[in-house]
Amino acid sequence: xxxxxxxxxxxxxxxxxxxxxxxxxxxxxxxxxxxxxxxxxxxxxxxxxxxxxxxxxxxxxxxxxxxxxxxxxxxxxxxxxxxxxxxxxxxxxxxxxxxxxxxxxxxxxxxxxxxxxxxxxxxxxxxxxxxxxxxxxxxxxxxxxxxxxxxxxxxxxxxxxxxxxxxxxxxxxxxxxxxxxxxxxxxxxxxxxxxxxxxxxxxxxxxxxxxxxxxxxxxxxxxxxxxxxxxxxxxxxxxxxxxxxxxxxxxxxxxxxxxxxxxxxxxxxxxxxxxxxxxxxxxxxxxxxxxxxxxxxxxx
Numbered sequence: 027x028x029x030x031x032x033x034x035x036x037x038x039x040x041x042x043x044x045x046x047x048x049x050x051x052x053x054x055x056x057x058x059x060x061x062x063x064x065x066x067x068x069x070x071x072x073x074x075x076x077x078x079x080x081x082x083x084x085x086x087x088x089x090x091x092x093x094x095x096x097x098x099x100x101x102x103x104x105x106x107x108x109x110x111x112x113x114x115x116x117x118x119x120x121x122x123x124x125x126x127x128x129x130x131x132x133x134x135x136x137x138x139x140x141x142x143x144x145x146x147x148x149x150x151x152x153x154x155x156x157x158x159x160x161x162x163x164x165x166x167x168x169x170x171x172x173x174x175x176x177x178x179x180x181x182x183x184x185x186x187x188x189x190x191x192x193x194x195x196x197x198x199x200x201x202x203x204x205x206x207x208x209x210x211x212x213x214x215x216x217x218x219x220x221x222x223x224x225x226x227x228x229x230x231x232x233x234x235x236x237x238x239x240x241x242x243x244x245x246x247x248x249x250x251x252x253x254x255x256x257x258x259x260x261x262x263x264x265x266x267x268x269x270x271x272x273x274x275x276x277x278x279x280x281x282x283x284x285x286x287x288x289x290x291x292x293x294x295x296x297x298x299x300x301x302x303x304x305x306x307x308x309x310x311x312x313x314x315x316x317x318x319x320x321x322x323x324x325x326x
Contacts, residue, residue: 027051031068032189033106036126038072039193040104045200049079049098051108087112102203104196105158116158121203123158126196128188129225130154130170132213135163136225140188141181144250146223147242150174151184153192155199157210166210168202171195180252180270228255235259237283241273241297248302259295261285261309262324269314270306275299287326293317 028037029052041047050073058065066074073080079098083091086109096118103116103123116123129139131154136142143151152172159165171191175184202208228251235244235257248271251257256267280286280296287293294303308314309324 027103027108028069028106029053029067030107032185034068034072035189035193036106036196037069039197040200043197047078048100049081051081054082054084086115102200110162111158124155124168124199125158126192127154127163128192130172131156131163131167132216133223134225137227139225140184141228141250142225144181144184145247147246148175153188153195155195164213166212168199168208168210169195180249182253233257237295237297239297241275241300241302244297244302245271245273264310267308268304272303272305274301274303276301285326287321289321289326291318293321
């Protein structure tokens with residue numbers, strides 16, 4: 027059960043490892059683009075290309091869907107980047123339902139763990155497999171794998187790393203369940219005295235840069251939202267999306283948010299303790315471009 031490209035890597039890894047995938051559940055086709063043509067999820071495209079049975083329920087409690095799902099007689103259900111499942115679905119298989127989550131649980135439960143780990147400037151992240159329970163991302167942990175963060179990667183780069191790590195961890199998990207050689211660690215054993223950080227869905231207001239913050243904090247927001255949904259600020263009364271940046275700590279009398287440029291090679295704005303230097307931007311109504319190209323077409 028999955029929808030985006032992140033889930034395709036796991037599906038492919040399971041098939042390459044010899045697991046028998048009896049069916050794939052993914053999102054319904056949705057209108058997209060100028061012509062509003064129906065767009066298929068990445069998981070559906072892969073499943074169709076590989077001759078797998080595809081289910082695309084609008085509602086997961088639909089009786090016809092539940093009957094069809096039951097008829098597949100799956101031993102185990104695997105969830106990667108899908109939606110919340112009703113209990114009637116996740117309790118259906120004899121071996122239960124497992125989920126792959128892109129964080130080191132119990133930290134960063136929620137819809138956007140990859141983004142929030144970087145926004146908060148964490149030094150490590152990883153992937154976790156666990157059995158589904160009632161409350162989201164709270165089930166008993168099966169396996170985890172850590173990755174060390176550089177402090178400079180973007181959400182897109184971490185996405186790719188965790189997509190591959192997660193696929194490998196998922197195969198390990200499925201094989202362990204198949205053989206019966208695994209243990210379960212309740213998350214309650216890991217939360218005592220620990221401050222839990224969360225990863226809620228990101229909205230547009232979360233993406234607006236607040237210049238009254240330290241430069242490194244702003245830099246972390248930019249890379250944590252790049253390439254999507256993208257941090258932004260205002261320039262010449264237009265939205266300026268920022269895909270790439272650097273930062274420097276220095277004493278300055280400049281007002282936070284004040285822009286500086288030589289109109290040729292650099293564009294930066296002041297933070298509370300230095301500057302954020304923009305390297306990869308897109309002004310409202312324009313294409314995305316590097317800063318030198320951008321400055322050739324914009325007078326500040």
